Amino acid sequence: MVSRRGFITLATGGVGALALTAATGVPAFAESTPTPKLPGEYFRKPNQLTAAGTLFDNICVRINGDVARIHVPQTVKPFSGQAVPVVWFYHGGSSDHNALDGGFKLVSAAVVDHGWVAICQTAGGNLYSHPTATALQVAGYQYMSQTFTVKTNVLRATSAGGALATETYASKLIPSIAGMYSVNGTYDIRAHYDSGGRARDSVIAAFGDDPGAIDAANPARHSAAAWAGSTMRIVVSQPSETDLTVPPDDHGLALLALASPVAAEATMRAHTNGHSTPGFALPDFIASMERWVGASSGGDRTPPSAAIVAPVNGAVLKGYATVTVNATDNVGVVDVGIYHGESRLLTLTKQSATQWGARIWTVGPRTPNGDYVVTARATDAAGNVGISSPIKVKIAN
Structure with missing residues (x-):
């Protein structure tokens, strides 16, 4: 069975260098829902x-x-x-x-x-x-x-x-x-x-x-x-x-x-x-x-709305952490990801009509402590993208 747990890997360059896979082959920071x-x-x-x-x-x-x-x-x-x-x-x-x-x-x-x-x-x-x-x-x-x-x-x-x-x-x-x-x-x-x-x-x-x-x-x-x-x-x-x-x-x-x-x-x-x-x-x-x-899609040009619910702005992350985003759209959201700049860091899984999330693990020799700024991006079927307000988090294990 593939483990649902993985690791965030942050190189010295900061959050933009997050690794995308763990030893299991499943994304290091997201739960798989086959x-x-x-x-x-x-x-x-x-x-x-x-x-x-x-x-x-x-x-x-x-x-x-x-x-x-x-x-x-x-x-x-x-x-x-x-x-x-x-x-x-x-x-x-x-x-x-x-x-x-x-x-x-x-x-x-x-x-x-x-x-x-x-x-x-x-x-x-x-x-x-x-x-x-x-x-x-x-x-x-x-x-x-x-x-x-x-x-x-x-x-x-x-x-x-x-x-x-x-x-x-x-x-x-x-x-x-x-x-x-x-x-x-x-x-x-x-x-x-x-x-x-x-x-x-x-x-x-x-x-x-x-x-x-x-x-x-x-x-x-x-x-x-x-x-x-x-x-x-x-x-x-x-x-x-x-x-x-x-x-x-x-x-x-x-x-x-x-x-x-x-x-x-x-x-x-x-x-x-x-x-x-x-x-x-x-x-x-x-x-x-x-x-x-x-x-x-009938000329749909309305972007979704996205808001990071967890972690909260200024949060200090240790060990396991939960990432949760609320995303809504006039038609329907099809994808939500967490970004640093233009780099996609992790893909969230749909958990309810409006909530997307993942469970992450922040401990490890390749997970340096530090301050990071991230946003969530929600995409609808027409390709419109809504970007959340950024939040700052600190990893301090």
Whole structure:
């Protein structure tokens, strides 16, 4: 059993140097409250920690014979009625649901740090937008909507996974899509087939040598009306011939040309990395995701309120100490953390409708005595952040 006790580690640089893990692997200053077992669950890595200090559970489930990996922040509880955004990841053709722990790992960590849920199904990629893949997408949403209260959905695709993402969006296979972010993503599978070579072979592997079946499932078959009011960010390599796997002229740029006149937002960002994902895609996606989810929340721009209840200002901490924050919002708080400057020191666990807290241990050779200034930050599902008044505490063991 994982201990719920840990240690705050303060380097000589002060509270900003707090260590994020203890020997148990659980955050040194927070109690872990693992996600209850999910329907169809067959594997999990509990009490995982992002670089920013957010506790989450890495869970694999079976959905209608398909397998999916889900990253669930421990602040989110299934079957609780707590509304939460879900980010859907669509992997490339040579990958599967494990992409969430691979190429999508850093992006998923950013999702978890926002208090949102990330999911990657095996469907898609190898099957493009084949009816089997779209049926599994529908089943995936049914599963998630029955397990969590899904507030909104964001689509994040790469390479061949772009076909299922664009088909999901254009056909409205799932509701409440806030936006789609596609990096070097497939859009026109008939263009792959017509181009010959390995691209043609990959389409035939999914559909057989049947142009009629390909055309019937091709996301490019949709008219501009399918993209009315849509929101998307398309990342492609330029010039087009630098990406020989998914040429932008046939895919990302073709989609933009069709959607731009009717979309609420359709933008493009270029790179020169060929078919590799550019480094800017991570912060650019995070910024897009935050903007889209805020917009899909009915334009929620009201930040939460946060107040540190314990310890009190001027408190002297010895041995065990309790950290408690009251956090409220007009919609709902999804995450509360303790900060020193811009450094996140610990993640609190939701204890009631408005109270978040953790139990900490302040004794140890790496816990120097001293005076520290900390604040609490509460975040809502739209990404609005409320910051508490700072307090001063002294560690004196």
